[in-house]
Amino acid sequence: MEEITVDLLRQLIVLDSVNPALVPGGAGEAAVADLCAGWLAARGFEIHWLERRPGRPSVVAVARGAGGGRSLMLNGHLDTVTLAGYDGDPLAPRIADGCIYGRGAFDMKGGLAAMMVAGARVAASGQLRGDLILACVADEEHNSLGTEEVLETFTADAAIVCEPTHLEITVAHKGFAWFDVVVEGRAAHGSRPDLGIDAIAKAGHFLVAVERWAGRLAEGPAHERLGPGSVHASLIRGGEEASSYPASCRITVERRTVPGEDPRAELDDILSGLAATVPGFAASVEPGLRREPFEADPDWPIVATVLGQARRVLGRAPALRAEPYWTDCALLDAAGIPCLMIGVDGGGAHAATEWATLESLDQLTDILAATIREWCVDRDAEA
Template identity: 80%
Template structure:
């Protein structure tokens, strides 16, 4: 069995459900320990990062001989829930060229490929530049692992090995979350003269969100990512049937492409409503925000990966963009040119998950070639 397949099997056996997604989940400690031991046995210097107890990330470094650029490989240790999986999610199974199990696609296959490629490249001879293998916690929730890594480590370029069907991802959307609290005045239901219905006032805002989405859908499109979008995710208001509600809280998600300013757009909509709708008052509470990502196609790492992918695939690789957010944006925000490439397969977050083993082999070869070319 190829090294990367056996390593993937061993990684899938280790429960690493993100406890921020599933209360009581095992977290990343056991799988981080396994990855650290595996890489240490192959000569890597290990740094254990654990600002949040029980939520470690591992940075394994192979020091270069000097004079070459440093390359960072990034992959996440955590998975989504095991509940509802069809069969035993921690018992990897090979059938018809596929390996099944939770995390097989998203993204223990990427971990196995980058760890194996790093070990092969280092064993083949000294690299000039440093090679950093970052096995990070918490990508499935808030990416605390990559944020912690970037507070202590950097590189001249990076590759994230999230699954991408062996296509080269050079852009992805960002997102911003907002809570809009539409304010009313609480009163008994029999006293409309005293009460202001926050839920009814919020209706004006919900209509404005729909109109905002229509404007985005009709506006200019990014060449890879298309258009941004907006929707109301959550709504909560009122206490009981016989009272005017004092507040109605609406959570809004805005998916963004490069160059957009969602805060300014939202503030303008709310200010217009406050000026035109009698009794409309609001409070805006910004939440989590993650920036969109777009790689520079002329960056050395992009040109290197594209050239090596063509060699491994026997054809020019497909260039793609993702509608979802990834750790690429954090790396790029830290000034590290990067891109994303990973295996083929399916079933991410689903009841059945698998990786196409041929793609795992190809990804491992692509990463091995890229490490050697870039760091040497």
């Protein structure tokens, strides 16, 4: 199985699939989606091509079960981050020291190859009772619009996201919310302080409040696995020229969240406090992208199934972990699909050198294949 998975991963790495929402002019997912569709169609899968945005397709491959079994979705993303700054040729896969190198080897074409090979192997047995759904999605590195599009049409009794986890099982991750806070001033000539209100100076009060907000979060109650939430100011823009009072100052704030938090209410409280205590302070909020945190229930059957198969393959119990970043697990969970995340070992996500270990690639393929069998084939498995 390792030879087949490595060969497929080589084919995936060779294809440029840089997300154009991150890098203007990026190749997008079309070429790699075409490869996945052709590879899976040749192995008997029913292929669904979803392309609401031209040039940004997702592929859903379905192996239909005979009936009476549970369905399972495996999710992996097709896009990668930039090729710029990579040490060597990012599209020339190289094997050395037990690892395969190249852009996407770790994040996450390694997991994509493993789920495709595992799915094809079990589907070929002709024993599936429940449907097996392989979702090869676009745009995870930006807005996850691919998984959103898939979930409009497809569902399953459980799902596994094959993002890299070092063969540990991710059962929680943080969410995030972006806000633009527009602090208001009054434009005037720089020589007329009697007329002008300096929006940038007023924004300084808000920045101090953000720093205090971050301190309260760091010192406050922490989630058992995720720790505390966090906040920071990530962008600031204001003013027109040196000789004028700025009419506005825009600050982008990112709030990383754990379950149970309401970042908008927190922000509104801060701004209300500033308006009441800082003379002339006024601001409005423009909400941006918001993604909810994710937390799996340890009692979900899919958690027990993957944990048991990983223990068998690895010869030890894998760690249950949480991630500080956001993943498509939250979208699957919100759609009512119990899920978790497990993927290859390696490193270099978004970095100048990226790799996955060959051993973990083989082990992940084995874990996924065994999980599919137990979930979609076993007549006696509990729902």
